[in-house]
Amino acid sequence: MISVSKLLCRLDAEGDGLRYDAGEESSKPQIRDRKQRRPVVVWNCTKQCNLYCEHCYAAAETEPAAGELSTAEGKRFLDDLAEFGAPVVLFSGGEPLARPDLVELVDHASDAGLRPVLSTNGTLLTEERARKLRNVGLQYVGVSVDGLRERNDAFRGQEGAFDQALAGIEASQAAGLKTGLRYTITRHNADDLEAVVDLLADRGVDRFCFYHLDYGGRGADIQDVDLSPEQRREAVGRVCEMTREYHDRGHEIETLLVGNYADAAYLVEYTRRELGDEQADRVLAYLRRNGGDPTGERVADVDYQGNVHLTQFWQGYALGNVRDRPFGDIWTDESNPLLRALREREEHLTGRCGACEYQDVCRGASRLRAIAASGDPFAPDPQCYLTDAERGLAGESTGATGTAD
Amino acid sequence: MTAPDGSHGASDGPAFERVDEPRADETREWELFVRESSEESLRHAGSVSAPTAAIAREQATTLFGFAAETLWLCPADETVRLVADDVALGDRADDYEDQTPEGNSSGEISNEEVPEQ
Numbered sequence A: 001m002i003s004v005s006k007l008l009c010r011l012d013a014e015g016d017g018l019r020y021d022a023g024e025e026s027s028k029p030q031i032r033d034r035k036q037r038r039p040v041v042v043w044n045c046t047k048q049c050n051l052y053c054e055h056c057y058a059a060a061e062t063e064p065a066a067g068e069l070s071t072a073e074g075k076r077f078l079d080d081l082a083e084f085g086a087p088v089v090l091f092s093g094g095e096p097l098a099r100p101d102l103v104e105l106v107d108h109a110s111d112a113g114l115r116p117v118l119s120t121n122g123t124l125l126t127e128e129r130a131r132k133l134r135n136v137g138l139q140y141v142g143v144s145v146d147g148l149r150e151r152n153d154a155f156r157g158q159e160g161a162f163d164q165a166l167a168g169i170e171a172s173q174a175a176g177l178k179t180g181l182r183y184t185i186t187r188h189n190a191d192d193l194e195a196v197v198d199l200l201a202d203r204g205v206d207r208f209c210f211y212h213l214d215y216g217g218r219g220a221d222i223q224d225v226d227l228s229p230e231q232r233r234e235a236v237g238r239v240c241e242m243t244r245e246y247h248d249r250g251h252e253i254e255t256l257l258v259g260n261y262a263d264a265a266y267l268v269e270y271t272r273r274e275l276g277d278e279q280a281d282r283v284l285a286y287l288r289r290n291g292g293d294p295t296g297e298r299v300a301d302v303d304y305q306g307n308v309h310l311t312q313f314w315q316g317y318a319l320g321n322v323r324d325r326p327f328g329d330i331w332t333d334e335s336n337p338l339l340r341a342l343r344e345r346e347e348h349l350t351g352r353c354g355a356c357e358y359q360d361v362c363r364g365a366s367r368l369r370a371i372a373a374s375g376d377p378f379a380p381d382p383q384c385y386l387t388d389a390e391r392g393l394a395g396e397s398t399g400a401t402g403t404a405d
Numbered sequence B: 001m002t003a004p005d006g007s008h009g010a011s012d013g014p015a016f017e018r019v020d021e022p023r024a025d026e027t028r029e030w031e032l033f034v035r036e037s038s039e040e041s042l043r044h045a046g047s048v049s050a051p052t053a054a055i056a057r058e059q060a061t062t063l064f065g066f067a068a069e070t071l072w073l074c075p076a077d078e079t080v081r082l083v084a085d086d087v088a089l090g091d092r093a094d095d096y097e098d099q100t101p102e103g104n105s106s107g108e109i110s111n112e113e114v115p116e117q
Helices: A004-009 A016-020 A033-037 A071-084 A102-112 A127-135 A149-156 A161-174 A190-202 A217-225 A229-248 A262-275 A277-290 A327-331 A337-343 A367-374 B053-064
Strands: A040-044 A088-092 A115-120 A140-144 A179-185 A207-212 A254-258 A299-302 A307-309 B016-018 B029-035 B043-049 B070-075 B082-084
Touching: A004 A229, A004 A254, A004 A262, A004 A277, A071 A102, A071 A327, A088 A102, A102 A115, A102 A127, A127 A161, A140 A161, A149 A161, A161 A179, A179 A190, A190 A207, A190 A229, A207 A229, A229 A254, A229 A262, A262 A277, A299 A327, A307 A327, A337 B043, A337 B053, B029 B053, B043 B053, B053 B070
Parallel strands: A040 A088, A040 A299, A088 A115, A115 A140, A140 A179, A179 A207, A207 A254
Antiparallel strands: A299 A307, B016 B082, B029 B043, B029 B070
């Protein structure tokens, strides 16, 4: 995650300790020390979902899968995460609210010392449920809305999903939970971006996470609606402008970009152009501390059957299974050559990613998209939208495709 | 000594639990073993999801071709998984089974509340 509001507007937020090792300069609660070096763990605690979204990386269905972790297994798994020092567990799905024991599991996670947060489509979130979740220690609710009413409902496969998600957001806020938006940008909904932020900001939502499409699950089937490099550059630029405009008006919204670390380089270039060299150098220093794409390092995923994945989007490959071996032992086993190579990927990246001037803040972005585009885990990410001049490759013939040049 | 089904033999060695829960749902899972050079042992390196052996091979070579000299793929649903009791999640979770009288439910939210597609 890259916090546009932190980098461009110096917004003080709770995630800065994790993202920029900037906890000491913050007045907000921060995750520090050993836990900064452990991954945030996404737990897809069920495959069941009441919606059928066209971009779902988990390929969720209306029924639970066979062999989902039981309540007791889930609790022991959460103990393992806490013992390993994972800072955050993100309950995701499917739709995690479809799991009957969610409150019990969140309660257990909180008691074990994890920071439990929730990713939901919002449609099943009543104020009563939200209060129960808050009372057992839930720290944050991220609700997915992917456009205004018509586009969102088409995207999510159900009429009324938009209104139900807004009701879920209101329920979460009424229960006193910090609540944010998750918005996956595609050609279908890019035009709604500002209108959705305006609508939700008016309703008191102050955290907006913009996800680039990754090519996992059903997301792999809709690559044709992914943004072009030019559209992506424009969309990220709009997020930057919108964030600054809100802050200039005194409304301190938090905006984050997720899933494409070319954004880090773009932010440095944007800052240099709009705010000058001194600010650009400050942004670059933060982004170097952040360390670029977190796959296989600062983010992990465990699916409903206990398989451990390199990110939540990369469901087609598993490092191991928590029923056979504790999570921490799987995650630290660098006898696996793929895991080892991802953690030292600077030595393996090829093409324009191998020679890029911003490699230290991007690290080649998504390896999953590289595989989808070229069958090579160390080839360039096709979503990179930087120009050759920005990459420091001016005058060279890179043979690059899919760029904004 | 442990029998292939996970039952205990005559020795005083550790007790093993057989892990029968599936590792896959709709698409078959393939356990993946990698040897990086001929003087090394073949090591488990996770699993890939693929509907056929041919696609599993393609995925394994995509992910590990840069490092592997030998790749083995075994259908996960035909692999017997035996894990020492004090390591297996299911065995370690037994303490919590006793605390959840009605199994996988706290009664907070019922499945009936999830609308049909």
